[in-house]
Amino acid sequence: MSRAGSQTFLYDRPPLVAAHASVAGPKEGKGPLSAWFDELLADDLLGQKSWELAEMEMVRRCVQAALNGARMTDEEAQAMLGGDLNNQIIASSFAARSLGVPFIGLYGACSTFVQALVIGAALISGGYLENAVCTASSHYCTAERQFRFPLELGTQRPPQASWTATACGCALLKASPERGLKVTAGTVGRIIDLNISDANHMGAAMAPAVFDCLSAHLSDTGRKADDYDLIATGDLGWIGRDLLLELASAAGLELPPEKLIDCGASLFYQEQDAHAGGSGCGCVASVACGWLMKRLEAGDLKRLLLVGSGAMFSPTSSQQAQSVPGIAYAAAIERED
Amino acid sequence: MSRAGSQTFLYDRPPLVAAHASVAGPKEGKGPLSAWFDELLADDLLGQKSWELAEMEMVRRCVQAALNGARMTDEEAQAMLGGDLNNQIIASSFAARSLGVPFIGLYGACSTFVQALVIGAALISGGYLENAVCTASSHYCTAERQFRFPLELGTQRPPQASWTATACGCALLKASPERGLKVTAGTVGRIIDLNISDANHMGAAMAPAVFDCLSAHLSDTGRKADDYDLIATGDLGWIGRDLLLELASAAGLELPPEKLIDCGASLFYQEQDAHAGGSGCGCVASVACGWLMKRLEAGDLKRLLLVGSGAMFSPTSSQQAQSVPGIAYAAAIERED
Numbered sequence: 199m200s201r202a203g204s205q206t207f208l209y210d211r212p213p214l215v216a217a218h219a220s221v222a223g224p225k226e227g228k229g230p231l232s233a234w235f236d237e238l239l240a241d242d243l244l245g246q247k248s249w250e251l252a253e254m255e256m257v258r259r260c261v262q263a264a265l266n267g268a269r270m271t272d273e274e275a276q277a278m279l280g281g282d283l284n285n286q287i288i289a290s291s292f293a294a295r296s297l298g299v300p301f302i303g304l305y306g307a308c309s310t311f312v313q314a315l316v317i318g319a320a321l322i323s324g325g326y327l328e329n330a331v332c333t334a335s336s337h338y339c340t341a342e343r344q345f346r347f348p349l350e351l352g353t354q355r356p357p358q359a360s361w362t363a364t365a366c367g368c369a370l371l372k373a374s375p376e377r378g379l380k381v382t383a384g385t386v387g388r389i390i391d392l393n394i395s396d397a398n399h400m401g402a403a404m405a406p407a408v409f410d411c412l413s414a415h416l417s418d419t420g421r422k423a424d425d426y427d428l429i430a431t432g433d434l435g436w437i438g439r440d441l442l443l444e445l446a447s448a449a450g451l452e453l454p455p456e457k458l459i460d461c462g463a464s465l466f467y468q469e470q471d472a473h474a475g476g477s478g479c480g481c482v483a484s485v486a487c488g489w490l491m492k493r494l495e496a497g498d499l500k501r502l503l504l505v506g507s508g509a510m511f512s513p514t515s516s517q518q519a520q521s522v523p524g525i526a527y528a529a530a531i532e533r534e535d
Numbered sequence: 536m537s538r539a540g541s542q543t544f545l546y547d548r549p550p551l552v553a554a555h556a557s558v559a560g561p562k563e564g565k566g567p568l569s570a571w572f573d574e575l576l577a578d579d580l581l582g583q584k585s586w587e588l589a590e591m592e593m594v595r596r597c598v599q600a601a602l603n604g605a606r607m608t609d610e611e612a613q614a615m616l617g618g619d620l621n622n623q624i625i626a627s628s629f630a631a632r633s634l635g636v637p638f639i640g641l642y643g644a645c646s647t648f649v650q651a652l653v654i655g656a657a658l659i660s661g662g663y664l665e666n667a668v669c670t671a672s673s674h675y676c677t678a679e680r681q682f683r684f685p686l687e688l689g690t691q692r693p694p695q696a697s698w699t700a701t702a703c704g705c706a707l708l709k710a711s712p713e714r715g716l717k718v719t720a721g722t723v724g725r726i727i728d729l730n731i732s733d734a735n736h737m738g739a740a741m742a743p744a745v746f747d748c749l750s751a752h753l754s755d756t757g758r759k760a761d762d763y764d765l766i767a768t769g770d771l772g773w774i775g776r777d778l779l780l781e782l783a784s785a786a787g788l789e790l791p792p793e794k795l796i797d798c799g800a801s802l803f804y805q806e807q808d809a810h811a812g813g814s815g816c817g818c819v820a821s822v823a824c825g826w827l828m829k830r831l832e833a834g835d836l837k838r839l840l841l842v843g844s845g846a847m848f849s850p851t852s853s854q855q856a857q858s859v860p861g862i863a864y865a866a867a868i869e870r871e872d
Contacts, residue, residue, distance in 0.1 A: 205637045207663045248855050277723055284849065285622040287642050291847035295726035295860045300542045302654065302723060303847070303862075305624050305640040317639065317654065324661020326544045386614055386639060389632040510628035510640070512621065518585050523632045
C-alpha cells in the first residue's frame with residue numbers, strides 16, 4: 199500500500215489461517231447455517247448472570263477453540279485483535295483479560311472482524327507478529343438494550359431492522375509457508391455517509407461504504423469481481439444487498455448478482471422473523487469462520503472476498519440528530535494448493 | 536516481534552513524526568503546560584450545539600493542523616488511526632467522515648493514542664502505509680455524563696478521581712529517511728486486573744498494567760529505564776504514579792523516580808481541583824504532541840518512552856460488579872540527529 203491513493207495492503211508474506219472457530223446462539227442455530235457452526239449455544243446466557251457476562255464467555259470459548267484447533271496455548275498467542283458492539287468493547291477486553299494475551303482493541307462496528315483480519319495480516323506479513331488471534335462478537339440481548347430499547351419493553355421492530363446475531367468468530371492467523379487458506383490482501387475503507395438518519399436501517403447506511411471499499415479494492419488490485427469465486431458482504435441484509443447492486447449498476451461497476459452473497463441474509467430463514475437479516479460483529483465473524491472458510495477448505499471456493507461493514511453511530515449521535523455513517527473493510531482469502 | 540513471548544515491535548524502518556498538533560480546553564489552558572499547546576479553546580463547546588459535536592470538531596481541527604504542519608492535504612493522508620472515550624468512538628469516526636481519510640478505529644481507553652502510534656508505526660515500517668494520522672481525544676463534559684453522572688447534578692468527586700482532559704493530540708507519521716523524531720519501538724500490553732472495583736480510582740486500576748507493559752518493554756528490548764531520558768506515563772495521576780513506583784520497587788525493577796513523569800499529573804496545578812490529575816485519551820495525546828515532542832525537537836530530551844494506559848471498563852461492567860481491568864501500550868520516540 200505504498201502507492202499514493204491506494205487503500206489496499208497487498209501482503210508479501212500472506213499469513214495462513216491456521217485455525218478458525220465459530221459459536222452461534224439458539225436462534226442462529228435454527229437457521230440455514232446451523233450445521234456449519236462449531237458450537238451451538240442451547241441458552242443465550244451460557245450459565246452467566248447477565249448477557250454481557252455471557253458474551254464475554256462466548257468470546258473466551260471461541261478464542262480457546264481456535265487456539266485448540268491450532269494446538270496452541272494462550273501463552274503462545276502473540277496478540278488478540280478484536281472488538282464488539284458493547285460500549286468500551288467490554289466483551290473482547292474482558293475475554294482478553296481471562297486469556298492473558300496482548301490485546302489490540304478495535305472498533306469498526308459490525309466490520310470489526312474483517313478489520314482485525316486486515317490489521318492482523320499486515321502485522322504478521324510485516325514481520326511484527328508470528329501469529330494473531332482475530333475475533334469479533336455480538337449478542338442480540340446486549341446490543342438491543344444498549345443501542346435501542348430494553349427487550350422487556352417488547353418494542354415492535356420495523357421491517358427494515360436487522361437482527362443482531364448472538365455469535366462469535368475467531369480466526370488464528372500465522373506466519374507459515376504451509377499451504378492452505380491465506381489472507382492475501384486487505385482494504386481499509388473510508389467513512390461514507392449518505393445521510394441515512396434511520397438508526398434501524400443499517401443496510402441503507404452501510405451499502406454506500408461497502409460500495410466505496412469494494413470499488414477501491416478492485417481498483418487498487420486491478421481485479422474484477424469475476425476474479426473472485428464469491429464476494430461475501432458482512433451484514434447488509436436483504437435490502438442492503440439490493441442497494442449495493444443498485445449502486446454498482448449506477449456507477450457501471452460489474453458486480454454479477456450470483457457472485458454476491460450477504461452473511462446477514464444467509465444467517466436466518468425469512469420465516470425466523472429476523473426482518474432484513476442478521477447483523478452485528480458476530481454475524482460476519484461466525485459466518486466466515488463457520489461456513490465460508492470451511493467451503494474454501496473443502497475446495498468448493500478458491501478465492502473469497504470478505505467485505506465487512508459497520509455503522510459508526512451511537513444512540514447519543516442519533517439523539518443529537520446526526521446521520522448514520524458507514525465504514526467497510528475488505529479481506530481477500532484464497533486457498534493455496 | 537517474531538521472538539516467541541515478545542510483546543515488542545522493533546521497527547526496521549522507524550517512521551518519522553513529520554508533524555504533530557495539540558488542542559486543549561479552557562481548564563487545561565490554565566495549567567502549567569498552557570504555553571506548549573498549539574491551540575487553546577476559549578470555550579469547550581467550540582460553537583457547536585453539544586459537547587459531543589464539539590469533541591468531533593476538536594478532533595477535526597487537530598488532525599487538520601497536523602496535516603497543515605506536514606504540508607499535506609487530506610487526500611494525501613493514507614489512513615487515520617484513532618479513537619476516543621465516547622461510546623462507539625463517535626468523536627473520531629465522525630471526524631474521519633469529514634476528513635474523508637481511510638479509517639482504522641481503535642479502542643484502548645486512555646491508552647488509545649499510544650496504541651495508534653504502535654500500530655501506525657508498524658504499518659509504515661512494514662511497508663503497508665506511507666503515512667498515518669495517529670490521534671485520540673477526550674472531552675470532560677462528554678466523558679463525565681457518559682461514564683459517571685450528568686454534570687448538572689453537581690456530584691461531588693472523590694479525592695482519588697482524575698479529571699478527564701478536554702484535549703486532542705495528533706501525530707503524523709511518515710516513511711522517510713529524513714532525520715528527526717522517530718518511533719523506534721512499540722509494545723502491546725496485556726489486560727491486567729488486580730481487582731480494583733472503584734471506577735473512580737483509575738490510577739490504581741491502571742498502574743499494574745503500566746508496570747506489566749513497561750517490564751515487557753525493557754525485557755524485550757534489553758534496555759534499562761536509564762537508557763531513556765524520560766519515561767512518561769499517560770494518566771496514572773499522582774496516586775497511580777506512586778503505585779507504579781511501589782510495584783517496581785517490590786519487583787526489583789530499577790525505575791528512578793526522577794526519570795518518571797506522568798502526563799496527567801503534569802497537566803493541572805494542584806490548586807485547579809483536578810484531584811488525582813488529568814486523564815482521558817486526550818491527556819497523553821495532547822501532552823505528548825504539545826509538550827514532550829517539542830522538548831525532543833528542542834534537544835532537551837533525546838530518548839522518550841511514552842506509556843499510555845487505559846481502564847477497559849464501562850458503566851455496565853461496573854454496574855454488574857465487575858472490577859476495572861487496565862491495559863497499556865508503550866512507544867519509544869527518539870531524536871535522530
